Amino acid sequence: MALTGLDIFKKLPQTNCGDCGVPTCLAFAMKLASGGASLDLCPHVSQEAKDALSEASAPPMREVTIGQGENALKIGGEQVLFRHEKTFFKPCGFALVIDDSMEAAEVDSRLESLKKLRFERVGYELKTDLAALKCASGDKSSFAGLVEKVKGACDLPLVLMSDEPDVMSAALDVCGTGKPLIASATSDNSNAMTELARKHKCPMVVRGGSLEELSGLTEKISKAGVKDLVLDSGSRDLSKTLENLVMMRRSALKKKFRPLGYPTITFPCQETQDEMLEAIHAAVYVMKYGGIMVMNNLQPWSALPLFVLRQNIYTDPQRPMQVKEGFYEFASPGDSAPILVTTNFSLTYFIVSSEIESSKRPAHLGIVDSEGLSTLTAWAAGKFTAEKIAAFIKKSGIEDKVKHRKVVIPGYVAQIKGELEEELEGWEVMVGPREASEIPGFLKSWQ
């Protein structure tokens, strides 16, 4: 439960020493309560108070990091049930399964997939996040061999899938320093698995046959000192998994129920044999609180839509997605292709660019940084003005790429034509259509 500033103040030294950078303990407590400061800033707070406060001020859902370095995946830390209430913070991860009973050629092809399943979209990289290594053979040296091979060939963090502590221990001896995700602790093996997670300082999946059982397990494991946990509700069908994901998220956020205050993992790979349905199950979990989706089939044709869905769902509703400022080329435009400009609101860009593409006409599309606002709004807010457009065109270098000096502005800002011609000496400013759907017709009549 969130503490008030006064609750926190009572646990502080109350010396007003100012060492934390804030003049008084009360002011510091207020900052802590609002999330504007961290308790570490106070060098004098007692361990007892620290424990009490960090327990109480811990976010309702823990954030868990898998792997290390720039490829590490951070999941959890979510604060809302619906993205419109604030935003979903930590994009979920996709894992591709490789098991130790697969032929070497299959293993190689999956390793290759992990490298290839990367796409760039509006300046963001979309990629697979994890390799999920599964011990299907039951043999620890076979599994350790696979781990060794994958570790050498792929720089993504690993999920290690085996319920046998012996097998897990052998795998961790190979890759334990890389903070792989141990999967899984169950009521049958939790003591031994917890010991391994503690020894190797690794995050761990906990699987229960029901949410009651799962809650009991996480409580026990966290008391034993392993707190970076990921929840597997144990269900392997779409309907029950959806229900469990909703129950876990609500328990964590609405009831502040600590035993379920962790991110989740799902297994579309174990729910269906159909590769398309597998992707659709994963899509449901992207929207409904899945933290990691473990996939048996992840091909470019399924990965691209899934990754774009993740990008859409995890976009901050208060901060529209923006496209990087610059010129974008269509159909290898030469030095006589028309120049169009518009704003950097991603939807504006998508709509305009898809219309230009569908016209199959060459064009240079200039995207002006308008802080993510759409054309009319940007103009009204002074973010898409003659001055800004002129400055953009001059610094963009487009003048070296085309022979002509004509630029097309969106029909909705026709009023800036005169002003823009003044700013851009020697240029003719043409007023384009108001609606993107009229762009193909406009381009076809371009001389």
Added chain:
Amino acid sequence: MSYSAPIDRYTGKINKVEIGTGDARVQVGGETTQPFYLFEGEMPNRPRLAMEVCDEAPGDWAKALEDVLGDVWDDPVKWAAKCKDEFGADLICLRLLSIDPNGADKGPDEALEVVRKVADSVEIPLIIYGCGNAAKDGEVLKKVAEQMEGRAMVLGPAVEENYKTISAAAMGFGHNVAGETPIDVNMAKQLNILMTNLGMPAQRILIDPSTGALGYGLEYTYSVIERDRLTALQQNDAMMQMPIICDMGREAWKAKEAKVGTDEHPEYGDPVKRGIMWEAIGVTSLLVAGADIVVVRHPETVKLMRSTMEGLGVK
């Protein structure tokens, strides 16, 4: 600390709307909970899949669509029959492209002729969507409503500029109306209020929230549907309790990612499966958000969504 399931209760429920007549009629809506949350409420009618049929042959549809529809798409009657018989469509969404003043500019009589033929040849219910030109859609749908009296079709999209014409005609001749607003809860509610003020029964209105494709504004549609639905269920707001219809097929298949071949983007993989997934994953998100009817183009999407809904416990 022991676990107890955090079940929510809702005060509102979604209206039931009947489309079509006789044995083939379809009921949508009636939910008493969020989509597929069967652990705390009911979803008496599974969401329906309407397949899009156009009254003129499409010029530039993706190859994945041409492969399965190309043999029938110059004839809306054959096209509709194939959707019903072979592809298992729940409804047909007949889009009157030919009435577009910027296109073939056909008149109300010609449009009516097509509607009548399609309606007489397939028993499943029809959604008649105009070309998007508000004035022309109003003129044509008025005629269609009159002449197809009592067939309980869905007419739309009714927008700010033509809702009076379309809802008056729908009201007078026993049809339903789909009101479209640009991705905004308050505007959707406002249009519902305006239509009901004219006398249109709330039980014959559908909300079309405007649909963005995967990667092209889907997140806006997704969140506005979630908000529509929460307003209806949690706040018991009668002006938001209409079932939701989403026109996804044409948006999904407009996306570059759904239609480019491997020559342009080899890294995108199989173009047919990719196109289907672009549509199907978009539709999945609309269903999870709360759509009751989704208009789609590819038969494989229909199949996948059926299996998915079954998997979610709604048959």
